[in-house]
Amino acid sequence: MAREPVGYWEKRNTELLSSLEKGTEITIENLTTVYSNSKRTIQNEIEHIFNRYATDGKLTQKEAKELLNTKETKKYYNNLLKQIESIQDADVKRKLLTKYNAPSYAHRISRLETMQSTIDVELKKLGVNESIITKNRYIDTIDEAYYKTIYNTQKFVGSSFGFAQLDIKITNALLSEKWTADGNYSTRIWQNVNQLGNYLKYNLSGGIKSGLSIQKISKTIDEVFNVGKYNATRLVRTEVNYFANESEMLSYEECGIEKYRYIATLDPVTCDICGGLDNKVFEVAKRKVGKNCPPIHSNDRCTTIAEFEDSDISNLKRRARNSITGKNETIDNISYEGWRKQNGINQNGSSTTRAKSDKIKNTFIEAKTIEEANMYAKEILHIQMADYKGLDVKVANEWNKGLTNTFKEFPELQSRFGFVGESHERRKLLENDLHKVILDRNKSLYSAFTDEQLEKITKNEVKEYLPKLNKNVMATSYFKSDIGDEIERVHAKYNGITLNYDNAKNYSDAVELMKKAEDIKYHPAGTASIKAVFDHEIAHQIDNMLNLSNKNDLLALYANIKKEGITDNLSTYAGSNIKEFIAEGWAEYKNNLKPRDVATQIGKTIEKEYEKWKKR
Numbered sequence: 001m002a003r004e005p006v007g008y009w010e011k012r013n014t015e016l017l018s019s020l021e022k023g024t025e026i027t028i029e030n031l032t033t034v035y036s037n038s039k040r041t042i043q044n045e046i047e048h049i050f051n052r053y054a055t056d057g058k059l060t061q062k063e064a065k066e067l068l069n070t071k072e073t074k075k076y077y078n079n080l081l082k083q084i085e086s087i088q089d090a091d092v093k094r095k096l097l098t099k100y101n102a103p104s105y106a107h108r109i110s111r112l113e114t115m116q117s118t119i120d121v122e123l124k125k126l127g128v129n130e131s132i133i134t135k136n137r138y139i140d141t142i143d144e145a146y147y148k149t150i151y152n153t154q155k156f157v158g159s160s161f162g163f164a165q166l167d168i169k170i171t172n173a174l175l176s177e178k179w180t181a182d183g184n185y186s187t188r189i190w191q192n193v194n195q196l197g198n199y200l201k202y203n204l205s206g207g208i209k210s211g212l213s214i215q216k217i218s219k220t221i222d223e224v225f226n227v228g229k230y231n232a233t234r235l236v237r238t239e240v241n242y243f244a245n246e247s248e249m250l251s252y253e254e255c256g257i258e259k260y261r262y263i264a265t266l267d268p269v270t271c272d273i274c275g276g277l278d279n280k281v282f283e284v285a286k287r288k289v290g291k292n293c294p295p296i297h298s299n300d301r302c303t304t305i306a307e308f309e310d311s312d313i314s315n316l317k318r319r320a321r322n323s324i325t326g327k328n329e330t331i332d333n334i335s336y337e338g339w340r341k342q343n344g345i346n347q348n349g350s351s352t353t354r355a356k357s358d359k360i361k362n363t364f365i366e367a368k369t370i371e372e373a374n375m376y377a378k379e380i381l382h383i384q385m386a387d388y389k390g391l392d393v394k395v396a397n398e399w400n401k402g403l404t405n406t407f408k409e410f411p412e413l414q415s416r417f418g419f420v421g422e423s424h425e426r427r428k429l430l431e432n433d434l435h436k437v438i439l440d441r442n443k444s445l446y447s448a449f450t451d452e453q454l455e456k457i458t459k460n461e462v463k464e465y466l467p468k469l470n471k472n473v474m475a476t477s478y479f480k481s482d483i484g485d486e487i488e489r490v491h492a493k494y495n496g497i498t499l500n501y502d503n504a505k506n507y508s509d510a511v512e513l514m515k516k517a518e519d520i521k522y523h524p525a526g527t528a529s530i531k532a533v534f535d536h537e538i539a540h541q542i543d544n545m546l547n548l549s550n551k552n553d554l555l556a557l558y559a560n561i562k563k564e565g566i567t568d569n570l571s572t573y574a575g576s577n578i579k580e581f582i583a584e585g586w587a588e589y590k591n592n593l594k595p596r597d598v599a600t601q602i603g604k605t606i607e608k609e610y611e612k613w614k615k616r
Contacts, residue, residue, distance in 0.1 A: 009305035010263060012152040016244070017303060019148075020141055024240050027137040031130060031232050038126040039225040043218055045118045046204065083121050089128040090544060091481040091488060096121060116201045123200075127193040131186055134236055135175065138185065138243050142171055145247035151339050153255050153306065153316070160331040161319035163254050165345060168382060168415045174246055176489070179289050185239045186489075192235065196228040234298050241295040245304060249293070252284050252306055256315050259283055259307035262292065274302050281307050364401045367393060376400050377420050381407065383496070385429065387421040390501035395510060395530055396421075399499065402534035410610065413541055416479070416495055423469055423476055423498040433490045434462045441486075465491070471502035474510065475533050477540035477583075497537040504530075524571045524584050524599060526592025539586035539606075540579060546609050549578045554605055561598055569598045582606070 087093040143166065150163050178184050182191065203220060252260060264270055264278035273296055280292075287293040294302040334342065365380070367373035370388045373396035377386035381403050388396035399420065407414045419426050439458045446454060465487060467478070476498055480491035504510045507530070515528040526532070543549055558581045566575040574584035585602025589595045595603065 008156060009152075012148075013263065013303050013305055016145065016148050016152075017301075020144065020240060020244055023137060023140060023144075024236060027133055027236055028233050030133050031236065032229060034126055034129045034133070035225055035229045035232065038122050039221060041122050042119055042200065043221055045115055046217055046221070047214060080117055080121060083118070083125070086550075087121075087125050087128055089131075089481045090479065091491075092124050092128055096124060115204065119197055119200050119204070123193050123197040127190055130189050130193070130232060134185065134189065134239070137236065138175060138239060139171060141240050141243045142166070142174055142247045145244040146251050147340065147345060148336060149248050149251035149306075150254065151336050153251070153257075154331045154339075156308075157313050157316045158330055159317045159319075160329040161255075161316050165343075166250075169384060170250070172415065174243060177246075179242060185235070187485075188235055189232075190485075192228060192231045196224060200224055238295050238298045238300060241300050241302075242289065245294050246289075248304060249284055249287060255306070255312075257284065257306045257308065257312050259309070260287070260293075260304040261307045262294075263303050263305055265301040265303075271297065273297070274300065277302075364404045366397050367400070369393060370396060373397060373400055374421070377403070380404075381417075381420075382414065383417045383420050385419040385421075385426075385494070387419075387425040387429070388499075389425050390422050391499055391504050392507040392510070394507040395499060395504045398530040399497075399534055402531060402538065406538050410542060410545075412614075413538075413545060416541060416545065418492065419478075419494040419496040419498070421498055422504075423500045426478070426494055426496075426498050427466060427469060430491070430494050431462060431466055433493065434465050434487065435459075437486050437490055438462055438465075469500070471500065473500055474503040474513070475499045475537050477537040479541060479544045497534070497541065499533075520572075521567050522572045524574070524588035524592070525596065526594075527587045529591060532587045532591040535590040536583045536587040539583035542586070542606060542610070543579060543582055546606070546613050548582055548606065548609060551605070551609060554578065554582060554602070557598070557601060557605075569596065 081097070084093060084096045087096070146166055154160055175186075176184055178187075180188075182188055200221070203224070204217060249260070252258075259281050262277045262280050262282065264274040266275065266278060274294075277292065277296070282292045290296055293304065294300050296302065331339075365376060367376055370391065370393055373388050373393060374386045377383045377388075377400055381400065383403075388399070403417075403420065419429070435458060438461050439454065442449075442454050442458055442461075446457070449457070467476075477496075478498065479495045480488060503513060510530060510533075511528060514523065514530075514533065517523040518525065518528040523532075523536075527536075548554055555578060558578050561569050561581075562575060566572070566581075570581070570588070571584050574581045582602060585599045586606060588599035589603030589606075592599065
């Protein structure tokens with residue numbers, strides 16, 4: 001029997017944990033669904049083999065060997081490619097297509113390889129879906145734990161003191177934190193999924209070859225997925241506890257509270273370590289997750305509460321004092337939802353990182369130098385890395401102005417930006433980061449090699465991971481998923497849009513180049529400007545966020561316009577692929593005073609899809 005919460009703070013924390021638990025249960029229900037769907041797909045693939053070729057649900061070892069080595073029909077190979085195309089994460093999709101779209105693979109694929117490939121692709125889909133579902137839960141947990149603790153603190157002291165709102169970079173830093181030896185939450189998801197996939201592929205092929213019945217193989221799949229689902233559930237509960245407690249610690253630091261009290265959930269399943277820590281007081285600055293701050297172990301349900309001293313309350317009341325009237329700003333009897341609204345905290349209901357659009361100035365400030373343009377992007381737009389070196393300052397200003405307006409229109413985009421500036425400068429920074437990661441990895445792999453040998457191997461590997469630069473391309477949009485290994489996460493740090501100094505070192509020349517492209521209908525009418533270049537590239541970022549390239553209405557529009565004549569209806573470049581079609585349409589929609597029908601349809605569809613996405 002759990003003890004009854006005593007005092008204001010334990011009651012408030014019980015309410016917070018109850019609220020977080022409700023959200024976690026919804027997340028677990030969603031995870032259960034995606035695990036069930038993946039299991040069903042794999043079972044259907046196995047049943048396909050058995051139903052067509054087995055006798056009484058069994059295959060002899062000879063039959064199994066012959067069957068599994070038989071070349072599969074083109075139909076099943078094409079179906080595999082369709083499954084890959086349905087994956088939401090562009091980077092995961094690209095890697096799978098590179099692997100399975102090779103002509104050599106298509107030529108030799110056997111039924112065994114089809115089965116193993118289906119497992120591979122299905123579990124990659126599972127990993128992507130699990131990452132999306134759980135990341136949303138963690139972001140909401142960070143938000144709720146931080147702000148509710150601030151709210152409860154104001155109610156406790158009776159004063160409405162000022163406080164800093166959560167910064168995007170802090171949320172992202174928490175999500176990236178490697179608070180256990182095996183990495184951050186994303187790393188642990190993929191470890192679980194890869195382990196599940198390897199086990200399935202090994203045991204299923206072995207089971208079929210050894211003559212196991214379909215019933216026994218199906219039971220094996222059930223058992224393996226139940227283990228995977230349990231691991232996923234345990235991970236979610238543990239991570240939610242971590243993010244909730246770390247967010248509370250952030251709020252303590254923001255309020256100047258220096259100590260916290262450890263609160264264990266005391267019931268028959270409470271472990272001895274948590275029970276021993278219960279009610280003990282520790283310093284916020286000296287907290288250590290797993291030692292004196294929860295979670296101590298998997299599925300930990302413990303929490304902390306602020307340990308107030310008289311000086312803490314006095315300081316908070318002093319912070320609430322109006323400098324003009326000399327009186328304390330008291331907090332009214334207001335609900336948490338009302339308090340959020342009163343303090344201008346984003347409350348759009350979407351499970352995405354909250355963009356600090358309220359910190360972006362209403363009026364764009366033009367920079368006089370490249371250094372000022374860089375500072376504006378970092379300090380006002382809150383983009384971690386900015387380097388416009390080599391570009392005309394007028395070009396950099398157009399880029400910053402476009403970002404200012406876009407972050408107001410699509411505030412969620414802000415959290416997706418890690419870099420803005422010049423393409424070569426981004427490549428140099430990315431190269432340095434990749435070099436560090438790959439060199440560290442190679443040192444552990446090739447311990448007998450000299451430093452010179454390691455350096456040579458590393459430089460060659462780094463080149464393979466760097467994006468190619470084309471001097472004829474004025475601008476690029478870059479987006480990589482932060483799901484996957486360390487190299488992928490390095491790439492994701494540099495997501496954003498860039499300009500190439502080969503084309504944009506002089507503003508007038510860049511505009512003239514765009515005018516020529518418009519004249520020959522390579523780009524749409526009304527897009528001979530740097531702003532239009534910006535809108536084209538930002539459309540790719542919007543596309544990635546909303547998954548526009550897979551929307552049926554846009555795909556149908558693209559197919560129809562290609563038949564009618566895409567150059568006259570939009571532009572030649574729009575015919576490259578669906579992504580460029582969307583970007584070209586958005587550029588005309590945002591820059592042509594009288595956008596044509598196709599561009600208008602694309603623009604309106606994007607706005608409609610964004611409104612739907614916000615409500616999801």
